[in-house]
Amino acid sequence: MFTSLLNASPLATLPTPDELLQDHPVPPRLARQIARSRQQARHILQGEDDRLLLVIGPCSIHDPVAARDYGGRLAELQGQYGDQLQLVMRTYFEKPRTTLGWKGFIFDPGLDGSDRLAEGLRQARELLLALGQEGLACATEFLDLTSMLYLGDLISWGAIGARTTESQLHRQLASALPCPIGFKNGTDGNIRIAVEAILASRAAHLYPQPSGDGRLALVRSHGNPDGHLILRGGRQPNYQSNHVAEAGELLRQHHLSPRLMVDCSHGNSQKQHARQLPVARDLAAQLGNGCHTIAAVMVESFLKEGRQDIASKPQRYGQSVTDGCIGWEQTRVVLDTLAEGVEARRQQRIALAG
Template identity: 30%
Template sequence: MFNLINLKRIKKDLNFIFINNILLKNIVLKKIKKFILIIGPCSISNIKDFILYLKKIKNNFKNIILIIRVYYEKPRTNIGWKGYIYDPYIDESYSINDSIYIIRRLLLDISKQYYLGTECLNFFLINYFIDCISWICIGARTIQSQIHREFCSNLNCVIGIKNDIYGDLNVLKDSLLSIMNKQCFVNFFEKTNFIYSKGNKYIQFVLRGGKEPNFSKNLIFNNSLIIDCSHSNSLKVSINQIYVFENILNQYFLLKNIHGVMFEHYIYNGNQNIKNIKFGLSITDSCLNFKFYFFILKKINDLQCF
């Protein structure tokens, strides 16, 4: 179906991903203390722009684990552009054969240097890319999906599960219980009829707000936490991510389970209409511009808590 024969990982690169995954798992299990920074555009819309963005990204701090957002598909509350994987040329040609090949080639290349994170919307698609990914998010619109929970219970990497779009934190507890435990479910990917999963204990709660922000509430969780500085926590105003971030830093020593933050961040500030696309500007959610990147790194490093 897709010409991916020449896009296989070599052993050296697999070892790099394997080591990355062990490190992230140990952070979740609180065996080591490092701070996770998940950063990147709301969605990939132009490969050349994204590569230029990556070339600017540097991390000289050993105690900060940098995960790059590579979001190739986008959830929609109703309708709209569903991401690069479905419509890479943004012309409704839906050249999915092209996009799967292009995205896999991109991931193979950049996963040699970076930890990569993405959202799992279509669990058929992610099987083309799973060997390049270190952190997988289950989003606010799919977190109650039984088939997503079953799929995650069979993965051997860190899963970030978001609260739902209304901010219900009980959904997190239900999803945690489901993903951590053994599951039996239909196998769509191979000839065997069923998968018997062992359960996945490497789970982080991702707080993204709901009807109101939820980054500053009294959070009584023993689980590893990632605070999403964007979405409903920022009221979808990109510059507000900095306010959320600084508030989180003030809480850090009170809430020992905050293991990281997430930003929607790109070359230029804001977003744009899909009909007149300009360089370096998000076509989905509004993003912070690049000048804030080193400010964020320095603020995290200044915690001096590692």
Template identity: 35%
Template sequence: MSFKLVKEVMTPQQLKEALPMPAEHAKWKANRDAMIKKVFTGESDKFLVIIGPCSADKEDSVCEYINRLAKVQDKVADKLIIIPRIYTNKPRTTGEGYKGIVHQPNPEKEPDLQEGLLAMRKMHLRSLAETGFAAADEMLYPENWPYVDDLLSYVAVGARSVEDQQHRLTISGMDVPAGMKNPTSGDLSVMLNSVVAAQGSHTFLYRAYEVETTGNPLAHTILRGAVNKHGQSIPNYHYEDLIRLVEMYAERDLVNQATIVDANHANSNKQYDQQPRIIKEILHSRNVSKEIEQLVKGVMIESYLEPGSQKISEHIYGKSITDPCLGWDETEKLLYTIAEQV
């Protein structure tokens, strides 16, 4: 047969019993969730900054990074809500390479999904315990949601997943904000169609059950740039792009019309050091257009302790082993700049 059954892994319930969330921490998360929700509903004018490593590869360095974010959050709490990225699954265009901590809790060893699930939940729990931050993660595999549904405050659906029906329908059953990225082609109608689907209610098969969802009114768009047929990056964060999205939203009957702008990926042509410049332009567009100010609820930034990226074998603490990231010094400056300009 084409599938080889390696071993049966623990169920979501078993994982939660092995690594439970303390009741007090659940209260912290509920309070932050309410704050974040108000940004999307327009009840709050705070600005979201979804920020962190391209992939959460090591618990110690990721949690040190998030502890630094928490200190900045205390100083900008009147303007910003910082949501740390703990991305535990890494999409790979060709299927090759490191696929995230869920696959390889040790990037230099063979995959171990059982240990990966434990490592994923442990990292999220530690971040929450040490900082009060419930994190964002990419919903690369919809079946993984029940393992962390009590821990996440934000979910993203990537450019290669946004057209997939299972992703759209699974998002419709979540009760936290979920960002649907534009596909790599750049077609904004595809992205908006995914939001329509995610905001609607559905009946479908999920983890061996027939399920019904009520729809997720907090589903929204993420602009991440596009790639043309020649493989060239096409940004979509400029003023004209944002106005176009305002107009396209107006053509659809959607609640909580909102977008997050991803400052890296095709918007920066993966030139990670361009993220501060891009974000400053986005903030300028918000300041000169009320429509854009109401539309753009936040930005997404790839950032870690050390700038750039490295090979897995190099072992530089706090440096990305996937896409290059902004380093801490530039990150801290950028966060204060954002707080001053929103």
């Protein structure tokens, strides 16, 4: 009966969220760790913690082994940078597409068009559990409206992307999510739509939502007080001090916190991955000059610099199959640069207070 309503053919039955969560539960210690990392991110975004929230990692997850390798290296650096940076690893399993292309690890974990969605969900959850047990907080973009039911309990910070920030459904979703959510400006650079999304997500919403057993339920969200703006550039970059100041002022005009995130990649790097380094240097200089509007930064980074096509044979280990990323050595440079900027801002504040 149901399929007769659609121009579609049923392919497979997926596990319910409850079934996947029961098969791969969150240990109590990890649940406490995730709650703590969410709270730390909130404190940074609210200005109660002067560190920088740094969301860093591959453009997308395509190889769980390489992702765990990267995550292990990142986890080892938390002690070194913990006084200046809260490190959160990008674990993006879904990819928005302007037209067509690989839609991400959840939809096609084999990278071969086999579309084994149930396997993608299982492997994604297993990876998040493994990274969490390494001590890492994880970030993702919430794109499909049901994937959060399978993975949302393992996410410490989330994003609504440039193509979906205007979507009412994603604003409703963000209002119900239990972690801080960043809204990217539009692909054309429009930041006003992201500000409107923040306002919408702060409110309660009534909407239908699949429940853990797969049945459709009517839910009322509580509103998310931790929505914030992500400057990701557009036709032109928008990371420089004048752009940051203008965005902060627009947020104030709408009675929102002016504290925001800047994405070093995408429009701000003009899709040239190596340009993330000069963007990071500029942001560090703004921090050193006393800028408190910048609360968070995003960087696309992996083990090996650059990108490769999904069809590449053999595939190069640790290299992105979507957007180009900076490599591990460059990642260390970015971490040093941003940590120095945070420390300079801190010392300036101490000097002014004295």
